[in-house]
Amino acid sequence: MQKMYFVLLASYLLSARGYAQNMVINPSFEEIWDCPFSMNQLEYVKSWFPFGTADPSPDFFHGCAKDGFMGIPENMFGQQEAHSGESYIGLICYLTSKSGKGWRVPANHREFVMVQLTKPLVAGHQYYGEFWINLADACEFSINSIGMYFTRDLPHFDWQAMDLGYYKPQINSDPSVSLHDNKGWTKVSGTFTAKGDELALTIGTFRPDSELDPKKTKREFISGRDKNLPKHLQPMISYYFIDDVKVIPLDPNESIFPDPIALAPIEEEYFGPAEVGNTFTLQNIYFEFEKATLLRSSLLELKRLNTYLEKYPRVKIQVEGHTDNVGSQGFNDQLSTDRAKAVVDYLVANGISKFRLEYKGYGSHRPIVPNDTPQNRALNRRVEFLILEN
Structure with a gap:
């Protein structure tokens, strides 16, 4: 019995061996089940899961997608090379509309992505977190907040509008800086002290709409939208690509694997x-x-x-x-x-x-x-x- 258990553990350690000291499993979304061909296919990325305030539908982009719709560098949101490799994911961080039959959404509409770490964090130990973002070309607005939230359990966000002020990410972008770059990649990073046993990492925007500072980009709407639709019916959207997620223990003696x-x-x-x-x-x-x-x-x-x-x-x-x-x-x-x-x-x-x-x-x-x-x-x-x- 014991032999069987350690065989399972050995397999687990080998699967993560290539990530050096990174505690994030599949950190750049390169390990996949299949090539994406439509939106809402985060399920094709190994180890990552969707959350959201409505039916969550983060997207997955990969160079193997041949039609240009979910590909890299060209896709339905514009054009963007991966920060590394040939894959990244995308999610809605802000979406609102005053009215409009097809785009009516509740306040604080969000999409999140979650991944399990290689082991629970140790109470009192410090950790460094990092990920890279890019504002998709076809976005009317940029925002000023996106972060990393560490929890012991998989955070079960209700699939409805919620009071986002309750959730406090341990690492967050500088709220005084608008995340508007649609050409290159912007790093979001920071350090924090673990409370202990945190095992799940969720990435997204945790501040409510009332605390965000949307900035208009003056870019065109996504191809296919009705440009004759009155402005007050047009959706206001901030959609970000995410790549290369990293969590590293600052104690050089701490292993990223279970003892x-x-x-x-x-x-x-x-x-x-x-x-x-x-x-x-x-x-x-x-x-x-x-x-x-x-x-x-x-x-x-x-x-x-x-x-x-x-x-x-x-x-x-x-x-x-x-x-x-x-x-x-x-x-x-x-x-x-x-x-x-x-x-x-x-x-x-x-x-x-x-x-x-x-x-x-x-x-x-x-x-x-x-x-x-x-x-x-x-x-x-x-x-x-x-x-x-x-």
Whole structure:
């Protein structure tokens, strides 16, 4: 069992070996599943996920796109070489319209992109973050704010207009400077001290519309828009390309990978007494956004549970999935069930008899705290196990 776990870890380390000290997985979007042929295809970029205040739809551009629509250097937003390689992504950082049937959007409309780091950040340690941006040619406005937000959990932004003032990125562009360059790339960077266990990085504009300073670029609208449409119906958009994302520990002795010592089998009692009726919450279990695919950062906790079940061979458990209250009840019920099953599937694949394992999803029906803040919703999104027999 232990050998299997370290084989998985070795594979993980090798996959990130080429990124030197960078803690960002697939930092320049070069690792892809397929070439883009339309908008809204961030899913073709490995390890990156979309978030947004509406149905999020960041875009992916690559030199392999042959029709010029989602290509590099030419694409539907104009012309721009990649900062490095042959790929970058794009997202809406500001979009508003006073009216207009086709372009009516709520205040604070945003798109975000998220990626998992190679390991959780260490409390009290300092880190350097950096990424490069370029204002797309076909943008009527530039803005003055875009940043990096580090969290322990995948930030579950509601897909609706929200109070963006709540979210405070640890690294942000200088608000006194308009990000207007559409020719070259502009670096956004900074340092911060980690609170501890931050594992997810989200990039985007976190300030509300009321705190932004949009500057008109006097550029033409995107090809295909109705230029005869009255000005008060035209959308006002700031769309930025992003490339080469980097997070580096400032302590030269800190590895960007999990400490192998910490991955050794646990000798002391970790979860608690194996008594019928006891329920334990699994810590640091992470899934892809709105999916039941376990992320690699979950391996340590899963190994601990596997070791616990090996220590108590008579124990039978029920793995239980829970969500917050964002989204439909039916979707959350199914998602929580699928995530609980994913944990069971891992245990079975690592030698635990399936006859000792059950799973059940409770959706949002059993919150442990009110779903009234992002932190509380993160606590309610959890996986637990209940001891059924011993």
